[in-house]
Amino acid sequence: MPELVAHGLSVAYGDLVALQPLDLAVRPGQLLAVSGPSGAGKSSLLWALGAALRPAGGSVSVGGAAVTDREHAASLGVVVVPQGNGLASSLTAAENIIVPQLAAGVPADDAARRTADALTLVGLEESGNHLIEELSGGQQQRVALARAFAARAEVLLADEPTSDLDAANRERMVAALRAEAERGAVVVMATHDPEAAAQTDGELHLDAGVATWVRPLV
Numbered sequence: 745m746p747e748l749v750a751h752g753l754s755v756a757y758g759d760l761v762a763l764q765p766l767d768l769a770v771r772p773g774q775l776l777a778v779s780g781p782s783g784a785g786k787s788s789l790l791w792a793l794g795a796a797l798r799p800a801g802g803s804v805s806v807g808g809a810a811v812t813d814r815e816h817a818a819s820l821g822v823v824v825v826p827q828g829n830g831l832a833s834s835l836t837a838a839e840n841i842i843v844p845q846l847a848a849g850v851p852a853d854d855a856a857r858r859t860a861d862a863l864t865l866v867g868l869e870e871s872g873n874h875l876i877e878e879l880s881g882g883q884q885q886r887v888a889l890a891r892a893f894a895a896r897a898e899v900l901l902a903d904e905p906t907s908d909l910d911a912a913n914r915e916r917m918v919a920a921l922r923a924e925a926e927r928g929a930v931v932v933m934a935t936h937d938p939e940a941a942a943q944t945d946g947e948l949h950l951d952a953g954v955a956t957w958v959r960p961l962v
């Protein structure tokens with residue numbers, strides 16, 4: 745599985761610099777927390793790593809290939825789980841998970857199996873047939889993560905994956921993210937939550953766009 749590397753990566757919105765130039769390397773098997781207060785630049789970093797926004801400067805590569813845009817990043821196996829979950833509200837939980845797999849060419853029976861496994865992993869095996877709009881915010885967040893797990897990402901970028909969850913489900917999600925890393929993925933999680941951050945291999949703290957290592961990746 746490929747390494748995720750950023751060189752001099754920076755993000756700006758007009759005159760506002762949301763992320764100061766940052767160098768970062770995350771190896772397959774590593775789970776990194778990006779912590780920091782609201783507005784620190786965590787989402788901006790994740791979106792830039794996933795090529796979901798154009799950086800003000802610098803570059804991102806996956807397995808040595810320079811990422812050009814979101815479509816290219818997706819083709820390299822880079823999956824972004826946005827904070828707002830990004831699910832289709834008029835589809836069921838299972839449909840939200842299976843449709844992108846079918847679109848990506850996963851055979852139907854494999855996709856169905858992965859969907860069931862992913863729903864079980866997030867504790868929603870009973871909710872596959874529920875419409876997204878019928879689920880709570882925390883359940884929707886778990887479906888969004890299940891969709892990412894079913895996609896078998898090479899690089900998984902999860903924005904605040906535990907923000908709407910109770911303690912038991914937070915533990916379950918952090919364990920599932922850990923399992924993704926153990927499968928060999930690069931996993932980066934933005935979080936406000938010190939208890940979730942403490943369970944990772946490294947913690948990069950952002951404050952007003954400036955990154956400081958709390959615990960460096962080794």
Ligand SMILES: Nc1ncnc2c1ncn2[C@@H]1O[C@H](COP(=O)(O)OP(=O)(O)OP(=O)(O)O)[C@@H](O)[C@H]1O
Nearest residue numbers: 757760762780781782783784785786787788789827
């Ligand atoms: N589309 C945008 N246009 C202009 N400014 C933006 C935009 N998105 C973010 N910002 C600003 O960039 C800075 C960093 O925002 P970002 O969303 O990356 O922070 P964050 O750490 O993820 O915050 P939160 O924890 O609240 O999600 C903030 O000052 C924010 O107001």
